[in-house]
Amino acid sequence: MMTMMMMMMMGIDMLKVLVCSVFCSICFLDAAVINNRDAMTYLEKNGYMVPGKSQRDSILHFQCFTHLPQTGVIDEGTMEMMNQQRCGVPDIQVTANFRTTRLKWNHKRISYNFVNYSPDLPRNIVELVLTKSFKIWSDVTSLRFNQINSLDADLNIRFAAGVHGNKLTDPPFDGPGNILAHAFYPRDGRIHFDEDENWTIESRSGRNLLNVAVHEIGHALGLGHSYIKEAIMYPYIPPYNPDFHLHTDDIAGIRSLYGNNEDWTNPINEKCITPSNVKMVSGITSLQLCKDACKAEQSFVCLALDYNERLETCQLSRTYHLNSIYRECPGYVSTERRTGGPWTDKYNTCIQGNDDAIVENAQCYQSCKVKCYAENSFVCLSFEFERAKNECRLSKKNSSNATLQRPCPNRGVHYFERQQG
Numbered sequence: 196m197m198t199m200m201m202m203m204m205m206g207i208d209m210l211k212v213l214v215c216s217v218f219c220s221i222c223f224l225d226a227a228v229i230n231n232r233d234a235m236t237y238l239e240k241n242g243y244m245v246p247g248k249s250q251r252d253s254i255l256h257f258q259c260f261t262h263l264p265q266t267g268v269i270d271e272g273t274m275e276m277m278n279q280q281r282c283g284v285p286d287i288q289v290t291a292n293f294r295t296t297r298l299k300w301n302h303k304r305i306s307y308n309f310v311n312y313s314p315d316l317p318r319n320i321v322e323l324v325l326t327k328s329f330k331i332w333s334d335v336t337s338l339r340f341n342q343i344n345s346l347d348a349d350l351n352i353r354f355a356a357g358v359h360g361n362k363l364t365d366p367p368f369d370g371p372g373n374i375l376a377h378a379f380y381p382r383d384g385r386i387h388f389d390e391d392e393n394w395t396i397e398s399r400s401g402r403n404l405l406n407v408a409v410h411e412i413g414h415a416l417g418l419g420h421s422y423i424k425e426a427i428m429y430p431y432i433p434p435y436n437p438d439f440h441l442h443t444d445d446i447a448g449i450r451s452l453y454g455n456n457e458d459w460t461n462p463i464n465e466k467c468i469t470p471s472n473v474k475m476v477s478g479i480t481s482l483q484l485c486k487d488a489c490k491a492e493q494s495f496v497c498l499a500l501d502y503n504e505r506l507e508t509c510q511l512s513r514t515y516h517l518n519s520i521y522r523e524c525p526g527y528v529s530t531e532r533r534t535g536g537p538w539t540d541k542y543n544t545c546i547q548g549n550d551d552a553i554v555e556n557a558q559c560y561q562s563c564k565v566k567c568y569a570e571n572s573f574v575c576l577s578f579e580f581e582r583a584k585n586e587c588r589l590s591k592k593n594s595s596n597a598t599l600q601r602p603c604p605n606r607g608v609h610y611f612e613r614q615q616g
């Protein structure tokens with residue numbers, strides 16, 4: 196967490212240097228993790244080993260982040276996880292669920308360029324896959340992407356193998372397997388794919404270019420790795436899945452940086468979302484009031500709603516209308532919206548009486564944060580996680596009232612709070 200605080204206080208340039216120095220610790224290492232020493236190096240290069248943190252704590256943190264049983268030692272399952280294919284960007288400064296680096300582009304029209312192409316696929320297919328990947332992000336935010344033929348583009352896409360630039364600022368790839376790609380946070384713009392992988396489309400063999408491209412574009416736009424296993428920004432990239440779509444966590448992440456699409460989107464042909472029944476609000480007399488209710492909803496992330504004019508009912512949903520979750524809905528209007536502010540890490544500051552709910556089985560602050568999101572009996576605006584007790588304390592308050600603040604009682608208490616959306 197100190198690293199995170201330091202990064203936040205330093206300028207953008209320093210952040211880049213820091214990210215790069217983490218990258219560089221992996222430059223000359225073999226990819227496979229086969230013993231304890233490799234494992235510790237792996238934890239270091241992915242940001243889990245930081246000064247002042249014990250080996251055991253680093254292992255526990257990694258096991259929690261990767262949803263493994265928390266043994267605190269490098270067991271077989273942990274080793275296996277470390278050998279899975281993943282993104283080359285470290286998990287450093289990971290927080291719970293979506294995380295942004297606070298670095299972003301300052302314009303909404305983003306251009307991209309192909310520095311080269313992969314021999315694995317025809318050029319037009321590579322372009323098509325990337326166009327599709329950009330569209331997946333632009334469908335849920337106000338960003339728009341266009342291809343240009345110039346290195347002056349905001350984003351430069353490149354396929355490269357092994358050493359492919361200055362080793363200090365652009366870590367070499369590792370041959371087939373393990374690291375599949377990496378990208379740099381805004382406003383750097385480099386998106387690199389490991390050419391030693393066999394890039395494929397719509398196939399279970401090889402590496403699916405679409406999945407990886409969507410993930411790497413996420414970094415290039417300012418998103419870091421997510422703790423949510425199903426999110427596209429989870430560091431371990433799953434094999435080809437024809438049902439591929441963004442997770443609500445990815446959507447919430449990108450919107451925290453660039454906002455929603457300007458207007459509510461009314462899906463084509465009066466399609467509704469199924470199921471859209473997380474919460475029914477009655478007595479709503481207009482679509483606008485239903486949108487307001489969705490926006491104001493704090494017990495979950497409201498991404499969509501169905502409004503029934505005739506019955507004057509408003510159904511809020513956490514499901515977004517990507518994919519095949521549509522149903523026919525005569526007389527319904529379906530729209531989308533996401534709310535909820537960004538999180539702040541208030542290291543060393545806790546809150547008086549931050550104990551509206553205590554969850555004892557949280558294993559890391561990431562899982563505590565997810566419990567805060569999932570809390571349905573009140574709007575969870577902050578939480579404290581105490582590693583020594585594995586205790587997660589959820590609260591309705593945040594420190595906007597300064598008199599509530601106190602120093603955290605013990606070392607190792609992580610305190611986070613959420614701005615009211």
Ligand SMILES: [Ca+2]
Pocket residue numbers: 368369370371372373374375389391392
């Ligand atoms: Ca590789």
Ligand SMILES: [Ca+2]
Pocket residue numbers: 313314315389390391392393394
């Ligand atoms: Ca290749």
Ligand SMILES: [Zn+2]
Pocket residue numbers: 282283284410411414420429430
């Ligand atoms: Zn990544």
Ligand SMILES: [Zn+2]
Pocket residue numbers: 359360365366377387
């Ligand atoms: Zn590179």
